Amino acid sequence: MNISKQGFSIIITVYDQAHELKENLPAYLTQVYEPGYEVIVVDETSTDDTPDVLKLYKQEYPNLYTTFLPKPNRLYTRRKMAFNIGLKASKNEWVILHNINNKPTDENELQAIVESLDEDAELTFGYISKKGIRLQPFASYEDACYHILKAERKLKHIYNRRVMNYTWGRYNFIIVRKDVSYDVLKYFEQKISATSLLGYRMRILFKNLFGRSNTTFIKFE
DSSP states (O other): OOGOOOOOOEEEESOOOOOHHHHHHHHHOOOOOOEEEEEEEEESOSSSSSSHHHHHHHHHOOEEEEEEEEEEEOOOHHHHHHHHHHHHHHOOOOOEOOOOTTTOTTTTTTHHHHHHTTOOOOOOEEOSEEEEEEEESSSSSGGHHHHHHHHHHHHOOOOOOOOOHHTTOOOSSSEHHHHHHHHTTTTTTOOOOHHHHHHHHHHHHHHHSSSSSEEEEEEEE
């Protein structure tokens, strides 16, 4: 399989983020990527103008698909459920779980990322910095479980800081095969004890600082 010839589904979940959609969504929708891609935005039952903004963009961009999350009974599972809906709507073998706050800075960003992917990796983290993007591949999604458990443990806590993100495992997006993405979501929003969290932090810190690095860095001018 040549991953550079694969279509991709970019999945974004939003909640009361009409402003961020206006500012950032066009950058996701105007990527130059020949195999084709789709952007799926899942509205987590927003109370602002998010639905109206999405309707306007759907009229302009054919590669945009929108859906919504019915109001759940248990709020802390909302983001996990929203991504699950996005995955079910996706049409491609590979998906990118993204954050509307981290818009692409270059129209060729998706192409550059895909060309740099390790084809043997089942999951790859993307870390965004001012200088470019760092990709960290994992042969199996299970190898990345400590990173996911730490970074996704709280629904309302989203890391937007870009200082030492890689060092602490605070990734900005996840690239994963769709057939294992549902297994990845099981690590989202789990309650973790303070002792376990400290252990995860130290494990990630030492791995990223002193482990044998197999990351790839993509620089954009």
